Amino acid sequence: MPTQESVSQANVNREVKTLADIPVTELKGVGAKLAETLARLHISTLQDLLFHLPARYQDRTRVIPLAGLRPGMDAVIEGEVRAADVVFGRRRSLAVRLQDTTGSVTLRFFHFTAAQKNRLTPGTRVRCYGEARRGSAGIELYHPETEVLGEELSPTADTLTPVYPLTEGLGQGRLRALIGQGLDWLADGNVTELLPQQLLPGKLQLPLAGALMYLHQPPASADLSLLAEGQHPAQQRLALEELLAHHLSLLELRRSASAIAAPPLSPNPALERDFNARLPFTPTGAQQRVGQEIAEDLRQTKPMMRLLQGDVGAGKTLVAAKAALQAIGAGYQAVVMAPTEILAEQHRINFCGWLEPLGITVAWLTGSMKASERRQQLAAIESGEAQLVVGTHALFQEGVSFHRLALVIIDEQHRFGVRQRLQLREKGSSEGTRRTQPHQLIMTATPIPRTLAMSAFADLDCSVIDELPPGRQPINTVAISNERRDDVVARVYGAIQEGRQAYWVCTLIEESETLQAQAAESTAEELADVLNGARVALVHGRMKPDAKDQVMKAFKAGEVDLLVATTVIEVGVDVPNASLMIIENPERLGLAQLHQLRGRVGRGSIASHCVLLYSTPLSANGRARLQALRSHSDGFAIAEEDLRLRGPGEILGTRQTGEIQHRIADLQRDAHLLPLVQKIAATDTLDENQRRAIIRRWLHNKPRFAEA
Structure with a gap:
């Protein structure tokens, strides 16, 4: 990790542009079209690129034996292809049977080419990365990343693999390569330190360049759980500066707003x-x-x-x-x-x-x-x-x-x-x-x-x-392991037979909206097969607004029995006859968002239920958070509990909108930093130029945020 002294000395020894002054078009392979794609992620300079931080990490540093796979587990696996067949059902798919010395799994591709099928022939050794799911043929990996192995074993990754927020037309591999180029520039020490070290607590006194380098390329020995919870000092160092940028911009807004006139409105x-x-x-x-x-x-x-x-x-x-x-x-x-x-x-x-x-x-x-x-x-x-x-x-x-x-x-x-x-x-x-x-x-x-x-x-x-009107129906919330998925499906079928409606929420966090939509589509088709005769509809973030509205209107009108959806239904409408909600992989969402989803039921006179269908193994933190949701019906009590547990939930669910979204800070998780943020904002140590520079670094490419 670069030291503060080495970074400072590099700036003294030679005149270099700061990363904020270098456009992404300086990178190899970035032309006008790719620059336009990056702009959708608010990336126009190398500084923007390096401050586009991973949403999570994958451990691709070790290979997991096939017998060790469990539903919900992300893993690198290796094996020999024993069979590769095109299967015709409700949807055509390529089913590839992979085997090692401990067991076998199925790789399933709903979207595949002839070239892909020809690569995965019996006898071929393959390395894959993906999420294990329970499928019709046992453990399956849907659309895993695959690599055909030669005679010599290809080495596994030597650092944790970052997973970045993406936009349409940009894949993880391309973005990782660009950020790798950006890190070569970072080593030159041309990222500006804006926070004086004396303002930072001891464990956060990290060089900015070193913190960025660590977060983009964590060593294999890095504590993955600490990174997943956003508690690593490198993350906290950047979260502090980001929260400060937002706070300074809001204080500026407050000052400017007080000078603007509004019409006084006297009551009638x-x-x-x-x-x-x-x-x-x-x-x-x-x-x-x-x-x-x-x-x-x-x-x-x-x-x-x-x-x-x-x-x-x-x-x-x-x-x-x-x-x-x-x-x-x-x-x-x-x-x-x-x-x-x-x-x-x-x-x-x-x-x-x-x-x-x-x-x-x-x-x-x-x-x-x-x-x-x-x-x-x-x-x-x-x-x-x-x-x-x-x-x-x-x-x-x-x-x-x-x-x-x-x-x-x-x-x-x-x-x-x-x-x-x-x-x-x-x-x-x-x-x-x-x-x-x-x-x-x-x-x-x-x-x-x-x-x-x-x-x-x-x-x-x-x-x-902070008070609910009388008459609202309580929602009975239960947590059930995905191993009992068949029992939950049977419960949904029973509710439909009794004339009630239900939601099935897919919370798979994939690398792109496209894959997330595909996962929801697969779930909808699976449930339509099992729930014989039920009217199943699907709604997800990649649908056009009019199409989403039509599906929701049909559900409200009682023309749909089961609505399979991603979290786009978090903000929805009253459907009094919907009395059952299944939330798949709830451990992947924040408590506030789970509570918001749960509020879609319990709006009529029928007793309502919410089933949290979690994947095993469940972490201690995940278990505590689901227990909090079961124990509390009051949203503010849940929010306080979320703060106490410092879960990874987003306080306003802004990930889907791409606007006013924190890159690394989480208002719930990082609430303990806010008193320090307020203290730094109130100090005279930061001059006006530093304050503007901090706001510009984090918010300059969010149009007119400081006026919002």
């Missing part, structure tokens, strides 16, 4: 009385308290920036409706934006039911509308006839003009990109000669401990609805 008592009189229930104490906090914010002349947290089913929508009513009562417009069309439609139904009887006009705008209907809605929005507008991302597109927009309500805001949120915010109204900015209410059902939210979201005020 008569309108509020009519609204409350029509409610068929009494709002909970928590809803009333949070509603008062928001109402007071809306009366001010500076823009409200408030994060509204509430567990699944806590009644956030009602609070949002009352906020919209205050804006409308003051003579302005409000807008509600949701990440999917079906969720937006659910909001429209709720808001229309509450507000239209009061004489309030609700407009509707989505990407799938017919041109004539869109023109009609746009005219109503621009003229002010529409006082409340509900929709999807279509709301922030060009051509959408508001008459007097004063309040923006964003549901599950982490599902939107930063630029989208900015575009909607900038559609504020003009007050005389100056342009005002609308107030913002950001809602999330992802539980975040209050102290953590205040630290991690320094630009937002936080409100929490």
Whole structure:
């Protein structure tokens, strides 16, 4: 590992460009097309490339005997091909039987070429890497990486193998090769140290170059569990700087936002009385308290920036409706934006039911509308006839003009990109000669401990609805080993026979969305075969939004018995008849995300169940986390437990959106660093240039993040 002295001396001895100044096109093999692909990962310089850190690691340094394979295990295996046959079932596949002195397994390829089949002929010795799964022929590896071995044994890897976040058109091998080239530049010592050593605690006083080198090429002796948990000092050193960059940018946002005017919105008592009189229930104490906090914010002349947290089913929508009513009562417009069309439609139904009887006009705008209907809605929005507008991302597109927009309500805001949120915010109204900015209410059902939210979201005020309305059905949660998969499938079949619906969630974390979608497709086909006559549908992240919405609408309408899905259903809609959820490999998700998924059931009058179908062996930490989910139904208690266990969950599930996503830090896991982050941010040791440089290093390629 390079020392601080050697890195500093290299900079003194000769003038070199810093990595931030060197474009990726300087690397061998990077032309305009590959540079464009890398740009989708926010990589444009060598610094960006080396700060694109592994999501996890694979141990390819040793070969596992075939008899030692267990479902869920990632492993390198070797053996001789005994048979290779094209099998015709619901899907054509190439089944290759591999054998060593201890046993045999099947390699299964649903997508294969004639050349691939010809390489895997009987008698050929092969080395493979992949995940062992339970299949129809016993232990199987789906689409493993394969290497035909010659007479001389090829050496195994001498370092742990990094697995990087990818984008379409870029494979792991290509990215690893590029980063390998980048590490050659890193050895020259041209990465800038921005944090003075005296600000770092002892175990984190690592040279930045050394920390990067270690994380891209951990030695075979590295503690894989420590790396998997993000607790290695090299990871913590970088996580600290990244959290500091976000914190500094949010403090800057807070300062700039306080100087921007917003229209003060005075309550309309008569309108509020009519609204409350029509409610068929009494709002909970928590809803009333949070509603008062928001109402007071809306009366001010500076823009409200408030994060509204509430567990699944806590009644956030009602609070949002009352906020919209205050804006409308003051003579302005409000807008509600949701990440999917079906969720937006659910909001429209709720808001229309509450507000239209009061004489309030609700407009509707989505990407799938017919041109004539869109023109009609746009005219109503621009003229002010529409006082409340509900929709999807279509709301922030060009051509959408508001008459007097004063309040923006964003549901599950982490599902939107930063630029989208900015575009909607900038559609504020003009007050005389100056342009005002609308107030913002950001809602999330992802539980975040209050102290953590205040630290991690320094630009937002936080409100929490910490009380559920009466009548919500408890969800019975059980953890079952994948070895009893057949019993779980039988349970799903029984529920369907009784007229109920179910979810089956695939949480396989593959190296690309394509492989993840293929895994979900395989599961859907397997279950359709076994559940004779059941109507099985599939939804995953690679489907077009319209196609996903159609599947979800069919499920809600009762036209689908079993919905097989990736975690795209984490933010979904009410399907009261769905009373059973199976979450496969739950140990691979954070507790907050698991709780969010579980909240898709228990929304009707039927007793509901959630089965956590885990793979063995289960680590002690994994066991503790699943036990926490079984023991707690309160999302905030679960979030606190997740913090205590420091699991790897993502606090806002941003991996699917690719926006405002931490590269290495995890707000739950690294919460212990936040007091130090605040202390460093408050110190005079960092001058303004250093602060800007830290923000630029981590956030410069996230467009206008500091203004979001």
